[in-house]
Amino acid sequence: MKITVVGVGYVGLVAGACLAEMGNDVVCVDIDQKKINLLNSGKVPLYEPGLEEMLRRNKSKIAFTTDMKPAIEKSVAIFIAVGTPPGKNHEADLSAVKAVAKTIGQHMNGYKVVIDKSTVPVGTADVVAQIIKENQKKQTAFDVVSNPEFLREGEAINDFLIPDRIVIGCSSEKARKIMEDLYKGIARTDRPMLFCDVRSAEMIKYASNAMLATRISFMNEIAQLCEKLGADVKMVAKGMGLDNRIGPRFLQAGVGYGGSCFPKDVKALYQTMQEHQVNGSILEAVERVNEEQKKSLLPKIKKLVPELKGKKVAVWGLAFKPKTDDMREAPSLVVIDQLLKEGAQVVAYDPEAEEVAKKMLPRIAYAQDPYEALQDADCLVIVTEWNTFRDLDKEKMKKLMKHPNIIDGRNVYEPSEMREAGFSCIGVGR
Ligand SMILES: NC(=O)c1ccc[n+]([C@@H]2O[C@H](COP(=O)([O-])OP(=O)(O)OC[C@H]3O[C@@H](n4cnc5c(N)ncnc54)[C@H](O)[C@@H]3O)[C@@H](O)[C@H]2O)c1
Structure with missing residues (x-):
């Protein structure tokens, strides 16, 4: 099938690559000329495991351009996968989606299915349809x-190709057939495809993210209580997760959720609730607990290093x-901001995010490996649980550090083992 994907971010680029891998003829369009140039020179503007190889493998089936007109004209299916960042009042900013809808309308030369893949508030499909209609030169049918x-960054390719489910909100038989055809490769592997009305599909996305964020905030609040009462939140999560009604995932306490989805989607759903006189007290609390959690490491750091001025703090994990x-919205941004305000010197290490981080955190130093960050450090703070941090040489770590203090914001280590190895170690909720 001939497909256009508009937006070559984490979602659009993965979708484009996977659709090409599934045998389609794909054109990816973006307004960012730099990204398109990079992609045309065989480079990938973001880090996602396996993506570069997949794009290389499918070079002949995927093209990159800033020119929407020919892409729209030759495609039957057009995915809108542009960003929907938070607006002034935390509502989803739909300006990019609307701009794309307008261009689609202007260049529509025959029947097309326009597919909202971006996360958009309930009712957006109607708005997109209206804009397309208003901008068509001559009336052409479309859906x-x-x-x-639902993909997770870091697991995006697998999540796209072997998803838990494919949700399709659709009101026409013609569009349904095209969508079935488009995803038949995935459905063949027995992945459920849920067809429903358009508004329910739009709501499923927000409600799913809000539920996952709720689980995280809930566990973070339980972790706070565990710390007061001497229980271990890791054990508590394990015990809860064994209950089939609850399940084990998204029960990990830590330093709060971040990223481009949960924070903005929780706020946008809350905003929609406010607009429609629905109380939204659960989501309001989810968000508030998360903001508090991002700030919860500083008091722990100060327990081990009471005066941070001039002290060297190593931070492992920035993404x-x-x-x-x-x-985007990474807890590391809050933790590091607090440390800098306390007058600490921060040296950070992240296996992949350094380049992106340098633009957001220009005042800190960057190490090339986890050990280098520890040189003469008064404290190590773990903010992102990269696997590479799990199995390091504890003796070497201790020798490098000025004081063997660890604040483990993701419960990567067993505090008792670390204490035995000579570290002072404080985790979350244990
Ligand atoms: N990142 C995730 O893990 C994830 C997961 C599920 C859903 N989503 C949703 O998918 C959407 C895209 O997210 P993302 O993380 O890929 O965003 P992103 O910011 O990484 O990429 C968005 C891309 O859209 C391009 N763009 C903006 N306006 C455009 C226009 N008018 N025409 C063409 N291109 C334009 C930008 O240049 C950018 O390359 C969002 O709605 C997001 O909520 C994201």
Whole structure:
């Protein structure tokens, strides 16, 4: 099938690559000329495991351009995968989605399915349809479908190709057939495809992210109580997760959630609730607990290093989670800001996010490996649980550090083992 994907970010580029891998003829369009130039020179503007190889493998089936007109004209299916960042009042900013809808309308030369893959508020498909209609030179039939994306950065390719489910909100039989055809390769592997009305599909995305964020904030609040009462939140999560009604995932306490999705989607859903006179008290608390959690490491750091002025603090992990270079809303930004305000010197290490981080955190030093960051450090703070931090040489770490203090914001280590190895170690909720 001939497909256009608009937006070559974490979602659009992965979708484009995977759709090409599934045998389609794909054109990826973006307004960012720099990104398109990079992609045309065989480079990938973001870090996602396996993506570079997949793009290389499918070179003949995927093209990159800033020119939407020919891409729209030759495609049957057009994915909108542009950003929907938070607006002034935390509502989803739909300006990019609307701009794309306008261009699609202007260049529509026959029936197309326009697929909202960006995370957009309920009712957006109607808005997109209206804009397309208003901008068509001559009336042409089309359908707008909601097909929200659930991929996780770091696991994006697997999540796209072997998703838990594919949700398609669709009101026309013709569009449904095209969507079935488009995803038949995935459905063949027995992945469930849920067809529903468009508005429910749009809501499924927000409600899913809000539920996952709720689990995290809930566990972070339980962790605070565990610390007061002498329970171990890791054990508590394990015990809870064994209950089939609860399940083990998204029960890890830590330094709070970040990234480009949970924070903005929770706020946007809350905003929608406010607009429609729905109380939203759960989401309000989820967000508040998360903001508090991001700040919860500083008092722990100060327990071990009471005066931080002039002290050297090593920070391991900057990306909002492992296996990505995405720094949007990363808890590391809050932790490092607090440390700098206290007058500490920060040396950070992240396996992939350094380049992105340098633009957001220009006042800190960067190490080339985890050990280098520890040289003469008064304290180590772990903010992102990259696997590489799990199995390091403890003796070497201790020798390098001025004082063997660890604040483990992701419960990577067993505090008792670290204490036995001679470290002072404080985790979260244990
Ligand atoms: N990142 C994730 O893990 C994830 C997961 C699921 C859903 N989503 C949703 O998918 C959407 C995209 O997210 P992302 O992380 O890929 O964003 P991103 O910021 O990485 O990429 C968005 C891309 O859209 C391009 N763009 C903006 N305006 C444009 C326009 N008018 N025409 C063409 N291109 C334009 C930008 O240049 C950018 O390359 C968002 O709605 C997001 O909420 C993201």
